Amino acid sequence: MANRHLVWLCVILFVSGCSEMEEMKFKKVLVIGIDGMDPGITKQLMEEGRLPNFQRLAENGSFINLNTSYPPHSPVAWTTLATGTNPGKHNVFDFIRRQPGSYLPELSLAKSASGIGGTNYESYVMSDPFWRITTKNKIPTTVIRWPVTFPPEKVKGNLLSGLGVPDIKGFLSGYTYYTANELTTKDKALKKIIKVEQGEIIKTDLFGPKRRKDGEIIDVISPMEIRLTENSADIEVGGKSHTIKPGEWSDWIRVGFKAGFRTAYGIFRAYLISLEPFEMYITTIQIDPVNPITDISFPDAYSRQLVEEIGLYYTLGMPEETDGLVDGKISDEVFLQQISQIEEERLKMFWKEFEAFKQREKGLLAFVFDASDRVQHVFWDEKVLEESTPGIDINPAVEKYWERKDEFLGKVLDQIDEATLLLVLSDHGFTSFERSVSLNTWLVQEGFMKAEIDEDAIFFETVDWSQTQAYALGFNSIYINQKGREPEGIVQNKELVIQKIIAKLEGLKDEKTRQKVVNRAYPASEVWSGPYMKNGPDIIVGFNPGYRASWQTAVGKFSKEVIEDNDKAWDGDHLVDPKFVPGVLFSNQELKTDTAGQTDIAPTVLDALGLPIPEEMEGQSLIR
Amino acid sequence: MSHLKELEDKSIFIIREAKNKFKNPAVLWSIGKDSTMLLWLCKKAFFGKIPFPVVHIDTGYKFKEIYEFRDNMAKEWGLDLRIVKNEEALAQGMGPDKGKFECCNTLKTEALKLAVKEHKIDALLLGIRRDEHGIRNKERYFSPRDKQFRWKLARKKEGGDSPYESLQDTEMSGWNLFATDFGPEADHVRVHPILHWTELEVWQYVKQENIPMVDLYLSKKGKRYRSIGCECCCMPVDSEADDIDKVIEELKKTTTREREGRAQEKEHLMQKLRSLGYM
Structure with missing residues (x-):
């Protein structure tokens, strides 16, 4: 008991x-x-x-x-x-992934399900x-x-x-700069610099979604008129006028782009640099949260309710x-x-x-x-x-x-x-980003890739895949040109090639600084596991602090030199060995x-x- | 040798090869520009008279202009014309309202199967071109089909390191070497004598040879057809080209635009990638 x-x-x-x-x-x-x-x-x-x-x-x-x-x-x-x-x-393996069954890079943030200017997206997660x-x-x-x-x-x-x-174009960013100055060669290479004629009224356009017309990709545009007064500019878009002075940001400006039966609404802010010569910067045109071309919130009305409470906001x-x-x-x-x-x-x-x-x-x-x-x-x-x-x-x-x-x-x-x-x-x-490393150029130099080093070639155009064992895409990713997986794959014994590349990478020295460039390169199987490994790269490159893959590497391009100084204002980064x-x-x-x-x-x-x-x-x- | 002459020579070589290597060849005629040019080439290959049957699959839904043109040309060129119709399906009411795919499959593919069987055709000449569609990039001049009309790419074999052998190794067309013997598993062989022509070259040749064509291809009231078939499933395009010269000019413009379009697409993708700040 x-x-x-x-x-x-x-x-x-x-x-x-x-x-x-x-x-x-x-x-x-x-x-x-x-x-x-x-x-x-x-x-x-x-x-x-x-x-x-x-x-x-x-x-x-x-x-x-x-x-x-x-x-x-x-x-x-x-x-x-x-x-x-x-x-x-x-x-999700890198900012950039390769489109399965091709050597083409794509952004890994969301999958655009319907091509150019598409508004249907899917998650990769x-x-x-x-x-x-x-x-x-x-x-x-x-x-x-x-x-x-x-x-x-x-x-x-x-x-x-x-x-x-995305922004109104389906891109991740993209400012527009309007100037009455003559364009320099450098300007012409930049993303969106628009030459305007100085005058009391400046007539120009805003650039909206991309669409296809007769086989061509064109910008859908919406007119913008700028009236200059002695000390300010009136920006007229869609029948509304916004006044700004030099050295000031405008409030939000709304613009509609008519594409077929739909109008895509965007919002942006302008910064007036000077009246004469006329120079004005406008931010990336964002999806309008009041009337979004594609949902950016759940419930879909939430993005609009937020506007009622806090005003318009950056949605990009x-x-x-x-x-x-x-x-x-x-x-x-x-x-x-x-x-x-x-x-x-x-x-x-x-x-x-x-x-x-x-x-x-x-x-x-x-x-x-x-x-x-x-x-x-x-x-x-x-x-x-x-x-x-x-x-x-x-x-x-x-x-x-x-x-x-x-x-x-x-x-x-x-x-x-x-x-x-x-x-x-x-x-x-x-950490800092001081030296930029072109992994594809390095792969060519070490004999893992056969290609003509042409700085203008894009998306591996000059690569001879029949003699290429590996390629780099994204910022820390090397893929083996594997038989049966890649469209023109040749490598049968993947492990052997992975080991060879890793040994070479870990031995790579920067002649300028006399330092080792790579701390460790990891076979994917050492740091990842799971059913989606097949979508990811085979090697993850762990750079030492101060080094980062070049942007050319990320998109399947080449630089002349393997390692170059990073002279851009983008001087901090973190795409190195995770340990650092x-x-x-x-x-x-x-x-x-x-x-x-x-x-x-x-x-x-x-x-x-x-x-x-x-x-x-x-x-x-x-x-x- | 002019460019068109080279294209013509190659096509004529393939047509003669087909006649030599097969017992019962036949040529398929849709009355469209490509197959009409193919008939012209067949005539040229055998000095004015086509020595095998010309098969026309009649769905019953073709443009009336097509029927008129067919009958006139058959007389003028002395064709051994065999018109094949899936009468049974038509009697049961098959038509585009039953679904485009279903309609095409029954009235075209099934009818063709009947024709191949009835006339014991072992080689069928067709006017397809590589530039028509991406999937045709891989087509060969001589292409075996099995009984289900599937593209027969491989056959079983004994020994060796693979149980199959390819029936479609790269054709050595530069050497005029084409495989034509595909063994008993091939029901019949498709022969594509004009595979290497582009749409523009077809029209240039039509102009040069003055080959008769259905006038649906020429603009009327600002519209013309770029390809023709059944009346219900063809859409005209906007065009002012009311004679062949203008058609050629129009195509010259669009082909450059299509090519520019592809380059643009790459540029678009690059811009999109570079919109990531890290670039």
């Missing part, structure tokens, strides 16, 4: 023990993503006392490095963070992000500007798509005008003004959704800021290949950005309760580890909300 009681007592204790563990769970999770937040810079600024709120969070909770994905590209990393899986399972699981479990879920969430998917709440949302995946800055068409100051516009809009979105989140009993809010990444890409002062002084040279623009983010974090910390798990994290860190560029992870909880990987984040989010972790996810909950 006594024994029996004892058994019951044990059962009761065990069950109550379990329920106690359940109760330890949080009611809510707030994930704040900050693209490119680097642990080195963060620590340095914290030590200098310039990030008091990040300091407070680290002291009351935790601050650890978050190991990034192979390779450390934003689309790969954010997808890994969202799904808890590696690229072999989630199917093949595993479930955590918001799909919370949605299935009926937990209020809102996701704002998380990269690679275009096209938008259904959630139990709101979703606004981030990186991957990567709206920061880095190209204009890199091409010298806008100054640092003007670029930073544009960054401030984006940040302001994003903060308004945050506080709107955070207010709603605060009122909820249960819920998930995942919110990503990414101007941080773009500011660091173009304002990176450190030169790792030249300097050996300790510490990072931080550009004032970068410093200011982080100080502002610290203020923002302070306000968040003041308002979250104990039932909320807070994770502040980044997808990767940062981990991201950060802050939490208001004490994490039970001092190192974590990106695949741990999705399991942590689900665990905190008391949901089972799907088998597919590779990481572990960090709050156990």
Whole structure:
């Protein structure tokens, strides 16, 4: 009898023990993503006392490095963070992927299902992000500007798509610069420089979606008239006039492009550089959130509701005008003004959704800021290949950005309760980009590829595939010209070629700096696993800091030299060996580890909300 | 030798080869420009008289101009014309309203199968050209078909490292070497004497030889047909070309545009890729 009681007592204790563990769970999770937040810079600024709120969070909770994905590209990393899986399972391997069954590159952010100017897109992501699981479990879920969430998917709440949302042309960016000056040879090579005639009235066009007419690809255009007065310009578009002075940004301007029966609406802002000679810069024309040509949010009306509450906003995946800055068409100051516009809009979105989140009993809010990444890409002062002084040279623009983010974090910390798990994290860190490496030229030089080195040739036009063992596409990816997989594949013993290339790459030295270019090159099978490996590259190149693949490499082009100086204003980057560029992870909880990987984040989010972790996810909950 | 003469010589060589190597060749005539030019070449190959049957698959839905032209030419050129119709399907009401694919399949493909069987055709000459469609890029001059009319690319064999051998190795056309023996598995062989011609060259040759053509190809009220067949399934294109010279001029413009279009497409893709800031 006594024994029996004892058994019951044990059962009761065990069950109550379990329920106690359940109760330890949080009611809510707030994930704040900050693209490119680097642990080195963060620590340095914290030590200098310039990030008091990040300091407070680290002291009351935790601050650890978050190991990034192979390779450390934003689309790969954010997808890994969202799904808890590696690229072999989630199917995003690089910014650029090769079109299956061809040697042609394509963007891996979203698949355009209907060619030129198409408005049907599909996602490449093949595993479930955590918001799909919370949605299935009926937990209020809102996701704002998380990269690679275009096209938008259904959630139990709101979703606004981030990186991957195209502009009105179906591109990822594209400014237009109007000038009365004569065009220089350099201008002619740039993306969109329009020559106008100086006069009281300047008649020109805005360039909209592409379409096909009689076999030709043409721009759909919409007229723009600019009336110059003594000290300002009136920009007339679609029957509305907007006045701006030199040195000022206009407010949002709406434009309609008539293509067939449909009108595609776009919005842009103009910056007037000077009245005489007339010079004006306009941002990439964004999809109008009030009347989008393709959905950019779930529910589809959410993008419009947001406008009612916070005004018009940048909708493009990567709206920061880095190209204009890199091409010298806008100054640092003007670029930073544009960054401030984006940040302001994003903060308004945050506080709107955070207010709603605060009122909820249960819920998930995942919110990503990414101007941080773009500011660091173009304002990176450190030169790792030249300097050996300790510490990072931080550009004032970068410093200011982080100080502002610290203020923002302070306000968040003041308002979250104990039932909320807070994770502040980044997808990767940062380093300098000083030397540019053309992997295809290197493959030719080493005899792995047979091609005529022609700098004008595009998409491997000059390659003799019958004598080519490997080719590079994207920023860290080498593919074997495999028999049966590639259209003109020749390699039967893939492993052998992979080993040969890796050995050569790891031995590659830069004659100028006398340094090793590649830290390690990884066979895909060493760092990835899963059913979609066949879509990805065979080798992931882990560059040493200071080096990055050339843009020519990314699109199947050649440079004359294997390694050249990077003389562009895009001087910071992170497309190196993942070991050098981990991201950060802050939490208001004490994490039970001092190192974590990106695949741990999705399991942590689900665990905190008391949901089972799907088998597919590779990481572990960090709050156990 | 002029360019058109070279094209003509090659076609005539293939036509004669087909006559020599097969017992019962026949030529398929849709009355369109390509097959009408093919008939002209057959006439030339055998000095004015085509020594094998000319088969016309009649769907019953062709333009009336086509029927008139067919009957006139058959008389003028002394053709051994065999008109084949899938009477059974037509009697059961087959037509374009039953679905385009279904209609084409029944009234064209099935009728052709009947013709091949009925007339014991072992080689069928057709006027297809490589520039018509991407899928025809891979076609050969002599191309075997099995009983289901599928393109017969390989046959089983004993020994060796593969159980199949290819029936379609690259033709050594530069040497005038064409495989014509495809063994018993090939039901019949398709012969494509004008595979290497382009649409523009066809019209240039039509002009040079003054080959009669159905006038549907010429513009009336701003529209003309670029290809003809059944009345219900053909759409005219906008065109002011009301004689052959103008057709040639029009095609010269469009072919350059098509070529420019392909280059443009590459440029478009490159622009799109480079719109990623990292470029």
